[in-house]
Amino acid sequence: MTDASVELTERVQGFAQELMDTLTAVVGFPVGFEVKVGTSRSRPQVSISQSEPLGVPLTVDGDVLFRLLVQFRCRWNTAGNYLAVEQSAFTVRIEKISEPFFHYDYVRDAHGSVPVSHLNIHAHRDEVVWAMLMARTNRGKRRSKDAAKGKITRISTLHFPLGGHRHRPSLEDVLEMLVHEFGIDHADTAENAIAEGRRRFRSIQTAVGAHDDPEAAAAALRELGYVVSAPEQGPIRRTDRLGRY
Structure with a gap:
């Protein structure tokens, strides 16, 4: 080795x-x-x-x-x-x-x-609904009570996390998925427009993300050869945004 x-x-x-x-x-x-x-x-x-x-x-x-x-x-x-x-x-x-x-x-x-x-x-609707009703959180208990009253438990109330403030999917991601997975009609310029829009979105998120954790951003820039010095009163690390669900 x-x-x-x-x-x-x-x-x-x-x-x-x-x-x-x-x-x-x-x-x-x-x-x-x-x-x-x-x-x-x-x-x-x-x-x-x-x-x-x-x-x-x-x-x-x-x-x-x-x-x-x-x-x-x-x-x-x-x-x-x-x-x-x-x-x-x-x-x-x-x-x-x-x-x-x-x-x-x-x-x-x-x-x-x-x-x-x-x-x-992968799961079918019955499996998803069963899992939702088995939850012992406040949300799961509320679903069970509603089901006992005859209200249908809907998969649409299930939330999947997708990256928080900075790493969430962009509109361009949704558009490209619709092109590839469902074959929606699209112009010849679609591929370039989607890629350019995604680059623009992610560049903005990268810049804004530097405000969330400036020390990490500065360290990364120094590793790339940039000269970065901290101000006398450095910005506060946004632990609330970095740790957000």
Whole structure:
């Protein structure tokens, strides 16, 4: 194993420890992850997955209702100085059902019409409604009470998070999905217009994101060779926006 591979493995192990700490703090019991070094490619790669092959058990009132599977494949970024995620998948399955309920995927080098970051929903309506009614949150209890009164539980009330303030999908993402997935009629100029609009949107979000975490932005610029100095009274890190659901 080369020095680069050793360092990459160490970085990934640190990342895996962060995942273990987070999940353990959330579910209330120890959650383990395994780190495996890949040897099939000349470029070093390291993968992370949960130790429990069936997935991390997620309970409601003590009964296992879901399984969470977490997978990452990591490598160095192009410059060779950052740990980069090449692929990730967060899959939620209903207990004893093999097909996923839903999964979030990221594929760094996705090809064709597949978005690099996307959400797939596999479950049928009955499974989704069942899961919604089993929730023991205030929202779930409200659904159950409404159902007992004869009100239909609607999937339209289920909310999937998509990146918070700065990393949310743009209009261009929706338009391109409609082109690729449903074949909507579009002009010859559509592809360039969508790409340009998306670049504009993400440039703005990058700039505004620097206001949320100026020290992180300044550190990144210094790594690129820029000279950045902090003002006497530096702006406050917007932890509220950075941590927003």
